[in-house]
Amino acid sequence: MRGLFSKGLLLLIVLACTGSVLQAQPTHRLVIHADQGRVQISRHIYGHFIEHLGYGIYGGFWQRDAQGRWHLRQDIVDALRRIRIPNLRWPGGCFADLYHWKDGIGPQEQRRPILNAFWGQVVEDNSFGTHEFMALVEALGAEPYIAGNVGSGTPREMAEWVEYLTAEDGPMARLRKQNGREQPWRVPFWGVGNESWGCGGNMDPEYYADLYRRFATYLFNYGGNRLYKIAAGPADADTTWTSVLMRDVFRRNPGLMQGISVHYYTWISKTGRWNDKEPATGFDEWGWFKGLQKALFLDEVLRRHEAVMDRYDPEKRVGLIVDEWGMWHAPEPGSNPAFLVQQNTLRDALVAAVSLNIFNHHAERVRMANLAQTINVLQALILTREGEETIVLTPTYHVFDLYKEHQDATLLPVELEAGEYRYGDEAIPALNASASRNAEGAVHLTIANLDPHQERVVQARLEGIQPARVEGRVLTAEAMDAHNTFEAPDRVRPVAFTAYRAVGDGVYELRLPARSVVALTFYPR
Numbered sequence: 001m002r003g004l005f006s007k008g009l010l011l012l013i014v015l016a017c018t019g020s021v022l023q024a025q026p027t028h029r030l031v032i033h034a035d036q037g038r039v040q041i042s043r044h045i046y047g048h049f050i051e052h053l054g055y056g057i058y059g060g061f062w063q064r065d066a067q068g069r070w071h072l073r074q075d076i077v078d079a080l081r082r083i084r085i086p087n088l089r090w091p092g093g094c095f096a097d098l099y100h101w102k103d104g105i106g107p108q109e110q111r112r113p114i115l116n117a118f119w120g121q122v123v124e125d126n127s128f129g130t131h132e133f134m135a136l137v138e139a140l141g142a143e144p145y146i147a148g149n150v151g152s153g154t155p156r157e158m159a160e161w162v163e164y165l166t167a168e169d170g171p172m173a174r175l176r177k178q179n180g181r182e183q184p185w186r187v188p189f190w191g192v193g194n195e196s197w198g199c200g201g202n203m204d205p206e207y208y209a210d211l212y213r214r215f216a217t218y219l220f221n222y223g224g225n226r227l228y229k230i231a232a233g234p235a236d237a238d239t240t241w242t243s244v245l246m247r248d249v250f251r252r253n254p255g256l257m258q259g260i261s262v263h264y265y266t267w268i269s270k271t272g273r274w275n276d277k278e279p280a281t282g283f284d285e286w287g288w289f290k291g292l293q294k295a296l297f298l299d300e301v302l303r304r305h306e307a308v309m310d311r312y313d314p315e316k317r318v319g320l321i322v323d324e325w326g327m328w329h330a331p332e333p334g335s336n337p338a339f340l341v342q343q344n345t346l347r348d349a350l351v352a353a354v355s356l357n358i359f360n361h362h363a364e365r366v367r368m369a370n371l372a373q374t375i376n377v378l379q380a381l382i383l384t385r386e387g388e389e390t391i392v393l394t395p396t397y398h399v400f401d402l403y404k405e406h407q408d409a410t411l412l413p414v415e416l417e418a419g420e421y422r423y424g425d426e427a428i429p430a431l432n433a434s435a436s437r438n439a440e441g442a443v444h445l446t447i448a449n450l451d452p453h454q455e456r457v458v459q460a461r462l463e464g465i466q467p468a469r470v471e472g473r474v475l476t477a478e479a480m481d482a483h484n485t486f487e488a489p490d491r492v493r494p495v496a497f498t499a500y501r502a503v504g505d506g507v508y509e510l511r512l513p514a515r516s517v518v519a520l521t522f523y524p525r
């Protein structure tokens with residue numbers, strides 16, 4: 001009896017020391033149907049957004065040289081080209097409904113300044129205007145997405161902007177040529193207002209739908225340019241707005257509206273108040289869990305809008321355009337609160353990873369998405385600092401790098417036993433994944449482990465492909481709020497992922513570190 005007891009005790013001590021009782025790595029099954037798939041993931045899902053707000057444009061993209069002249073920062077352009085930025089939305093946001101485009105053309109020193117009433121009431125000198133934006137998107141190799149002014153503008157003003165940009169001839173084309181641009185530009189994406197239920201005019205959906213039809217009627221296709229016209233849509237899960245637009249615009253005049261936008265921000269607050277948001281860094285596990293839980297709710301938001309759209313448009317002619325999304329934290333201490341400056345941690349990276357996987361799964365209806373707001377504002381990809389010659393790439397930037405292979409690839413069905421990550425008496429799926437196949441037959445898997453404590457082991461089976469070779473990268477860090485700074489720019493960056501092994505024909509065991517994003521490419525024979 002004594003011997004048995006001491007053997008049992010010994011066993012318990014050994015198990016406790018190795019952690020195998022409490023810490024056994026959960027195992028998950030994943031099947032990727034690599035020979036299926038019928039929906040293309042539009043590259044425009046990987047789009048971005050800049051607004052005249054804080055240091056996004058001035059002090060971000062647009063920098064003064066030694067002579068005080070503005071110019072584009074080439075290092076930023078190069079960094080965004082590396083992740084294949086497909087489009088850029090401009091000039092807002094709320095600013096779009098305050099912006100009068102004619103203030104921003106012609107010689108820069110003669111441009112009329114305005115007050116940027118939404119964002120800190122700073123003087124906007126209009127030195128960054130239409131020509132500068134179009135030069136930026138050309139440098140990026142991206143497509144422009146312009147948001148026109150409905151709130152304080154007129155149908156004529158918006159119609160003339162389209163004419164100025166895209167017509168070969170006529171009064172607006174002549175004005176453009178006087179300003180140094182002979183050839184019309186190609187402008188595929190056009191937004192008719194922004195958040196018209198709020199900063200874009202505080203309208204009711206019925207009133208906006210009437211205005212939409214009126215404005216959109218005068219947005220002509222000149223020459224070979226074809227406008228994809230996007231209505232200002234709801235925030236979050238407000239399906240009433242979507243349903244009124246589908247009924248009063250799409251059902252009446254189907255050709256007038258190609259997309260409806262929706263905005264979804266991930267913000268967390270202990271009091272539930274908008275002005276009491278939690279900080280970007282220094283959060284505890286509650287902040288990690290809540291951030292990811294809220295990000296996952298995006299799936300439900302999209303489902304609800306899609307259900308409404310499907311009722312009117314089962315053929316899915318109208319796209320759902322998530323033209324503002326991302327984490328919105330409390331402003332950085334010491335910064336101008338109207339400039340929306342925030343750090344960007346491993347949590348932001350996981351939120352981006354989950355959101356992009358969700359967009360991929362909804363690619364049949366979601367045709368574009370734009371993270372807010374590229375440089376120095378909200379969930380930025382890149383940080384700059386005055387007088388600093390280098391830039392900081394945030395963890396979110398690295399997620400876009402890991403995910404770029406999904407652009408224009410075919411979405412593949414996946415079955416995932418995601419398991420649970422529990423916090424207190426709540427739980428969310430521990431894993432989140434999506435997969436696609438490119439034109440060469442390579443399969444790209446992106447998978448996030450949301451559990452901040454435990455490695456998760458995945459048995460991944462690829463059906464319909466015999467991979468010849470696998471390559472992977474992983475993004476993780478020691479702390480949930482690890483982030484990059486000018487002093488330590490590479491604290492969070494992807495490294496080669498080697499924690500996988502083949503365990504059968506087309507079957508792999510993947511060991512996903514706690515709080516990580518992994519991207520794997522399986523190359524066909």
Ligand code: AHR
Nearest residue numbers: 092093094095194195372
């Ligand atoms: O991205 C910041 C602001 O958030 C935008 O200007 C507005 O559209 C939204 O409310």
